[in-house]
Amino acid sequence: MSVADDLAYGAEKAAVAIAAPKAAVVGRVSLAVHVVLWAAVLAFCLVPLLLVLIISFGHKVEGAGWEWALTLENYKRFFVGANWPAESTSLYLGQLYWSMRYAVSAALLAIVTALPFTYLMTRQSRRAQAVWLVFLLATVSLSEVFSVMGWDIILSNNSGLPMLFAASGLTDWLKETGWFDVLRDWGLANPRNVKFKPSEVATVLTLSYLVWPYAVILLYPALSRLDPSLAEAARTMGAGPWTVARTVILPSVRLPLIGTTLLLFVFLLGAYVAITVFADPSQHTTAVSVYEHVRGSTLNAPFGAAQSVILLVTATAFLLLGQWLTRKAARPS
Amino acid sequence: MCALALKDIRKTYGDARAVDDVSINFPQGELTALLGPSGCGKTTLLRMIAGLEVPTAGTINLGGRDITRLPAHRRKFGMVFQSFALFPHLTVRENVGYALTIAGTPKAEVVARANKLLDLVQLKGFGDRQIGQLSGGQRQRVAIARALAQEPEVFLLDEPMSALDAKLREEMQVELRLLQQRLGITTIVVTHDQREAMTMADRIVVMAKGRVEQAGSPQEIYQWPATGFVAGFIGRANFMDGLAENGKIRVGDVALALPKPANFVNGASVQLACRPEAIRLDAAESVNRVQGTITFVRDLGPVRDLHLDTPIGKLVAEQGADQGRNHRLGDTVYLTLPPEALRIYPRVPAELQTGMDAK
Structure with a gap:
């Protein structure tokens, strides 16, 4: 069962629970509850979404705000540039590419590290598991800004790890062994010392840190339900430990694994703070661009809205792909 | 010849001793049942034999080789788990061929061998099915075939019948026993069901509180239980507390005779056990004869249980349905406890018993 099916099932059950009571009065009450629920869904989810969709077809007035219109100019600007066909740019497509690249790398890094951790966690005592889960839920409640600030300090060139590298002589050692040049090639060093800001490594690291607790919490139910005797039978x-992991544990949790990766990916498409702090401006993402156009210097709400819609469509496409993959994986081979 | 030998095996979890100084020899080609109530350490013992747990002390010897610390995947003892532990992401044939596949056996060979094994457990043609499409009994057969695929030196089964319904369980017990005899493979079955152990085993090892209470053939254990615990756990028994008195045992006001004078000093506290089916009603003998009132009749079809109030305590007597006259509730009857049917055990006072457990 996919996550979406799960949610639908939950909603259905909730609806049944609400509708179950017997008398006509209760029936009327349940109708009222339905009306209120649907009104809330409309007001808080659908209307803002529709508004964004409508604005994305709006027209930006130079030096002023924007006006209602039905133009495709914002979408044209995203895909080929405003002055097409005279000249074309792939700036915004490039940003979408970076959005996906960061989201994919960070989601995979989080999953790859969270999976063994969660597996080992589920083999602990009930008490230890509870402590870990509470701790992870607590870290989730930290704001993105706060976590990024922490990483900013750890990775900053003057006070973080690079300073530690230089002070401890590690930088000199890297220079002697030739690894320093390799790091420079990877964009992780300036002529004097190692540096992590800006870099793709730091961006992906921070992003995966942000979603890591979610990865554990999403993988936990499937792994804790996994019958330990499966691994023992193998x-x-x-089967040695690696063979057990490869042939028993991984295949048994492949559905939740696909689902979790996709959720993390979609969540990361909208990351903003970590990108602005750690990514090189030439490698900024669509989410950052949306913010700059809506709130930043240009005040071009229609173009920001168009980019949002494209990001949303991308996320939806990936979720559908996930659904398809899940069904394919669930089907008897 | 002895295939597998356990010597002074102990397993402790903190202060608790799950298995306590157990030494058992498992003869080649025989089926041994580890029998005991839940929590007696039988599953822990089996897991140590499989290599899934490491003993705290003691040695495990396989054909002269010390394998105490050999990890499970190097021992390759086929094991059937209580939950069967079939891999849900693999087909029946892939499950059966798992051990061969991960060992790098060519695919055609794996398929051929898996098919042969499925044939052996009467699941011909089920190879392409998913595990979810099988019934409980079929799953168990797959689990057995899968455990046998690597031709293990020792075949281990942990409560293999507990997931099956009563009728199927009896059928599978017979079937498993026939299969084991055909293959001549050294087999160890863990069970808490004495009927299961009696049906399948060449030898039964009765365990309680981490220790071996008695080991022997099913008939030995049933006829000559070594301890009061075994007498109570295997089959049913009436227990009576008494005192040794001039070679007889005094229970209440009645002195019960034994086939030969009891080897206890006068006044020693003892426990007598007598199987319900050994008690005779309205028999001619006058030895060990007491009067009793029927307080309850339990008619089970082939046999009837009579619950009796007697001067030596409450007793249960099992009668064949066609045996004697039709006893009714409230009737007064004379019952005889044949001396040769009485088993006598030293009675350990409760406070001493707990002292021994903690040791």
């Missing part, structure tokens, strides 16, 4: 048949 061991009695000659």
Whole structure:
């Protein structure tokens, strides 16, 4: 069952629970509850979304705000540039590419590290598991700004790890062994010392840190339900630890694994703070561009809205792809 | 010949001793049942044999080789788990061929061998099914076939019947026993069901509180239980507390005779056990004869249980349905406890018993 199915099932159950009571009065009450629920969904979800969609077809008035219109100029600007066909630019497509590249790398990094951690966690005592889960939920409640600030300090060139590298002589050692040049090639060093800001490594690291607790919490139910005797059975048949992981544990949790990766990916498409702090401006993402156009110097709300719609469509496309993959994986081979 | 030998095996979790100084020899080609109530350490013992747990002390010897610390995947003892532990992401054939596949056996060979094994457990033609499409009994057969695929030296089964319904369980017990005899493979079955152990085993090892209470053939254990615990756990028994008195045992006001004078000093506290089916009603003998009132009749079809109030305590007597006259509730009857059917055990006072457990 996919996450979306799960949610639908939950909603259905909730609806049944609300509708279940018997008398006509209760029936009327449940109708009222339905009306209120749907009104809330409309007011808080659908209307803002529709507004963004409508504004994305609006027209920007130079030196002023924007006016209602039905123009495709914002979409044209995104895909080929405003002055097409005279000249074309792939600036905004490039930003979408970076959005996806960061989101994919960070989601994969988080999953790859969270999976073994969560597996080992589920083999602990109930008490230890509870402590870990509470701790992880607590870190989730930290704001993105706060976490990014922490990483900013750790990775900053003057007071963080690079300073530690220089002071401890690690930088000199790297220069002697030739690794320093390799790091320079990777954009992780300036002529004098290692540097992490700006860099893709720091961006992906921070992004994956942000979603890591979600990865653990999303993988936890599936892994804790995994019957330990499956792994033990494999061991009695000659499977070493790696073979057990590859042939038993991974295939058993492939559905939640796909689902979790997709959720993290979609969540990361909208990341903003970490990108502005750690990514090189030439590698900024669509989310950053949306903010700059809506709130920043240009005040071009229609173009910002168009970019939002494109980001949303991208996310939806990936969720549908995930659904398809999940169904394919669930189907008996 | 002895295939597998456990010597002084102990397993402790903190202060608790799950398995306490157990030494058992498992003869080649025989089926041994580890029998005991839940929590007696039988599953822990089996897991140590499989290599899934490491003993705190003691050695495990396989054909002269010390394998105490050999990890499970190097032992390759086929094991059937209580939950069967079939891989839901693989088909029946892939499950059965798992051990061979990960060992790098060519695919055609794996398929051929898996098919042969499925044939052996009467699941011909089920190879392409998903595990979810199988019934409980079929799953168990797959689990057995899968455990046998690597031709293990020792075949281990942990409560293999507990997930099956009563009728299927009896059928599978017979079937598993026939399969084991055909293959001649050294087998260890963990069970808490004495009927299951009696049906399948060449030898039964009765365990309680981490220790071996008795090991022997099913009939030995049933006829000559070594301890009061075994007498109570295997089959049913009437227990009576008494005192040794001039070679007889005094229970209440009645002195019960034994086949030969009891080897206890006068006044020693003892426990007598007598199987319900050994008690005879309205028999001619006058030895060990007491009067009793029927307080309850439990008619089970082939046999009837009579619950009796007697001067030596409450007793249960099992009668064949066609045996004697039709006893009714409230009737007064004379019952005889044949001396040769009485088993006598030293009675350990409760406070001493707990002292021994903690040791």
